[in-house]
Amino acid sequence: MLTGPKLKILQDLVGSYSKEELIWVNGYISGKIDTAGTEIALQADTPARKMTIIYGTETGNSKKLATDLATKAKKINVIVKLASLDQYRLTDITKEENLFVIISTQGDGEPPIAAKKFYDHIHHNGFRLEQLKFSVLALGDTSYPLFCKTGEEVDEQLHKMGGKRMVPIKKCDVDYEADAEAWFTEVLETLHNAPAIAAPSIIKTVPQTAVKSNKKIYTANILSNINLNDRGSSKETYHMELFVEEQVDYLPGDSIGIMPENPVTVVNAIIDRTGINKNKLVKYKETEYTIFDLLKKKLNISFLHERVVKKYAAIVKQEIPETKMDLIDLLRIYPAKDATVFEEVLQALPAQSPRIFTIASSHAAHSGEVHLTVEKHNFSVNEISKTGICSDYLAQVKPNDTFEFFVQKNKRFKLPAADKDILMIGPGTGIAAFRSFISERDATGATGKNWLFFGEEHFVSDFLYQTEIQNWFETGVLSKVNLAFSKDQPENIMVHHRLLEHGKEVYDWIASGAYTYLCGEKAPMSVEVENTLLTIFENHGGFSKEAAKEYFEKLKEEGRYSKDVY
Amino acid sequence: MSEKKNLSQIEKIKTASDGLRGTLNESLHDEVTGAMREDDQAVIKFHGMYQQDDRDRREERAEKKLDRLYTFMIRLRLPGGFLTPEKWIAVHEIAGENSTGVIKITSRQTLQLHGILKGKIKPTIHSFSEAKLDSIATCGDINRNVLCSSHPKQSPIHEQVFAYADKISTMLMPKTKAYYEIWLDDEILVDKKEEVDPLYQDRYLPRKFKIAIAIPPNNDVDVFANDVGLIAIIENDELKGFNIAIGGGLSTTHGNTETYARLATIIGFADSEEKTMKAVYEIATIQRDYGNRSDRKLARLKYTLDRVGVDWFKEELEKRTGFALAPAKDYTFTDRKDYFGWQQNAEGLWYYTVFVENGRILDDEKVALKSALLEVAKTGKANFRFTCSQNLIISDIKESDKSNIQNILEQFAITVYTDATSIIRKNSMACVALPTCPLALAEAQRYLPSLIDKIEALLNKHALSDEEIIIRMTGCPNGCARSYAAEIGFVGTAPGKYNMHLGGDRIGERLNKMYKENLAEPEILQSLDALFQSYAKDRNTNETFGDFSLRQNWVTV
Ligand code: SRM
């Protein structure tokens, strides 16, 4: 009897539910049938209702979902206000009645930059939201220890302030479609039956665990690992070629995730300092590990978040300033009384986060291998030079070593149709994505034109993949290449300066349909590039400041501007 | 006339180059490479530059997916090899900023800077030009840096003779303004008539063209190794004119029997400046019109001369100049060397000749020569002259300033260093070769010093340490350090392998011949040990090693 979209909705719904959820839904539906008796249909003739959808996004997933929801809602005559959290007037929240928040988690459990103000606003201003009915769709990734942390916090906080949960929070893993669809239906339906809603009380009791998308774990065998930077460079950027027994499921634009292991030296130092037995078995999040394995493989013990340092301070009962710190330093300066206290500390430590690396290869061009472009992080903390855990580990792996990884799809960062022109801006390791893009287009004979902007410190020592880029340029795969080497002249020249220099042509390309991609360092690079693009739109597109912004937004919506920044 | 048929590629590039402009500007703007475009690599030579790459680094960079480390070598135009202290300071600073920092004195009395990145060429030439220095025509198929006996003590009228180097260099300069347009941003020349070039036309010479002026009795310039050699004839301190020798050239090619080293043939005497200049000019035009333009290996004047014959050449020259050369005058060469340490000229000015191993001026563990020379230059009391054996003369010092300079030289231990250097080392030289020279088959300047250490020991062993034997090494048969005009010549054939040449005379009037082929160091030392032993035992009084080698029939010349 159900057909078409309705059937689909139902199937999606059912398909996406956990056992407990199905049981509940079952009860819920039957409940519905006895009451009004009228079947639930989201008809166009139902009285108009208002809803506000706000989203906080980094890579655009939340935005996409927010727009989908808005479209669906409009179809059934709901008056929708849709806003990105950096556009949303914070004071409006006290006036909202039906508020729907779609927000992702970034960093280690932090809100997206665009949502920071909103996040702080609701956390620090002591106002109440008695009139508010709301629901949160939290986007996240189960491979991060603080899964959907930001969504949870927002949900908690709005509730604390007096808001009523209209539909319980839904946490989504990286393949969020099914979960999101289910939440949509629930939201729209509840909105539709708002007065009749008896659900909340029941709903709150219902566990809302995300459908965990268990990512496939692959084993990489290192074929080669070379430092692309020449002698005299201040950088170390490694080109790694990985062989994987089974076909790895990835497309140009995707990344891989690696769970780094902590350096044995540090782990042993910690064990010595605390006098704990390295072979003792302890439970951490339902699993048993030896102390040694726990510290080496499972826990994040470096540059601990203020949040964690606070907990540590509580456990060791000492005053510790609010700052990020390595565990070993904490133990040195604010020692834990004994091994048992240290075991408490262990429980307070967050699990290790995966490190993401953009894939620098293409199946078509590199016969199934996975290539990476990894910059070793060298930095110093009060004169002591340190290295990033994962990049340092990767910098050291040798041919025939192996490590495990999973693929991190990036739906928002994909090549367009073969005949479309593309503009690639990828300084530093940002080149990874574009080595993948260009190789793919070369191997598949895509007809669209390709224009690359690359930048680094020195032409002589830091021109990553120079010979490959030269070949693509000579064979015409790359129709244009522009380079910025910041330290080859007194004034710092960066990719955004080159963009500006070629502004007219950049605009002409984009205006005539080219797709623009940005990959690499988030700040300051990606910010400068985006501001420069706006300037270019103003200078050469004859747009006002505002119009330029709108034009940029339009490009993003049409998927003609995408970024993969970090 | 010259062979129009199948002109060599370079010939086509020259004529198509629009007055040596080529596509240099485009090349300079190619962002993805440190190299010039193929044809432009030939064109820049005429502007005094060579594209090179660090051959030591090729393999490693290829693995890093980096292109070859392309850099450029710039060679200055210094007729007679002379610099004021101000100019020396300029070169010192430019070298520090844009090149490897090493200032290289060449075997033709000028300076080279290596390792200049494409993007730094313009700034470098700008700085040079601010110091009134240029690199025009120091490379390419054109007249090269003009040599002149370097030491003013050689004759009271040294200055008068020396002036010819500059006059000839100026007379034979190309007319194109390309150098100024491209490197110094002069505005583009519209009326190309201004640069019509009656001498070089649009095809230039078939090959490089070299001129040297010698003041007997010292043949320090190796006058007979040049396309045109002028021997100053001076009678009781008066310049009578010049004997003119033509067709010198040393380079050969391994396995190409048509190539050979040749000393210049004296064709007569010119008794006035006007005649001398005219003769030199028309010798160049004859080579322009009759030189081989299809095979560059056989394009030098020496081959042209042997093809047309000396008599024909003299007739043709007479036709073109409108006068006949007089019969050559007598002269004698007794030496071919630099006068190290303090020397005084007729006027009473002082000169200090510094030993510069293979012409490389830098501060190294042996001696801080570069810093010392900068100090000297800063006094403003001394000029700088360069010798054809890659050494340096701190020049024209007034009696009153001598002690001042002496102090600096002592302070930097330059005097000790020069004095302490063995005679054999002072009389030796090597070409650049690896890592910059693309044609090098074996090491030269990086290797000779250590070989000399061992040869010193051998000479000691046979009590020959005071002998002024001339040893020269080149990394390939092109002979840039004039290895064919040495008493003992080493010519690189492959990494670590050298042909050993013997029998050359001491004054540069007789070339050597190959004695043994493809020797590695142990064989070289073995051979020398035996040769030195018999030389010590059986030589006649004052018999040079070169002459002795011949008398022993170790080689037949
Ligand atoms: C710097 C210098 C050797 C030195 O250590 O001083 C030198 C260095 C080179 N010579 Fe030379 N030649 C140098 C004096 C000579 C001499 C000696 C002389 O002229 O008194 C000769 C032998 C005499 C002669 O010309 O026959 C000489 C015969 C050559 C040749 C062979 C020419 C021929 O007739 O075949 C080449 C190769 C060529 O031109 O094709 C050559 C080419 C080269 C090049 C430019 C290699 C190249 O073509 O790319 C070398 C650059 C190496 C580097 O990295 O600096 N060089 N070259 C000398 C610079 C002279 C100057 O200031 O202009």
Ligand SMILES: Cc1cc2nc3c(=O)[nH]c(=O)nc-3n(C[C@H](O)[C@H](O)[C@H](O)COP(=O)(O)OP(=O)(O)OC[C@H]3O[C@@H](n4cnc5c(N)ncnc54)[C@H](O)[C@@H]3O)c2cc1C
């Ligand atoms: C989508 C995405 C794609 C990416 N693609 C690439 C890529 O293609 N190539 C690439 O090289 N990287 C890429 N990255 C970055 C990469 O995932 C890692 O973040 C990076 O390698 C650093 O990880 P690490 O473990 O080496 O350093 P970490 O140990 O995580 O340290 C990272 C930084 O934190 C700071 N820090 C750490 N410890 C301390 C301390 N004790 N005191 C003070 N400061 C400290 C330092 O600034 C350091 O640089 C990507 C990231 C994302 C999110």
Ligand SMILES: Cc1cc2nc3c(=O)[nH]c(=O)nc-3n(C[C@H](O)[C@H](O)[C@H](O)COP(=O)(O)O)c2cc1C
């Ligand atoms: C650098 C980085 C850090 C992340 N940290 C977390 C995290 O701590 N917890 C989590 O649940 N998800 C984390 N994620 C996953 C994102 O929330 C997930 O990719 C989401 O789909 C992004 O949605 P957006 O495009 O709207 O920002 C992280 C992603 C990135 C790139």
Ligand code: SF4
């Ligand atoms: S002799 Fe050969 S190796 Fe030496 S500099 Fe000349 S061309 Fe190079």
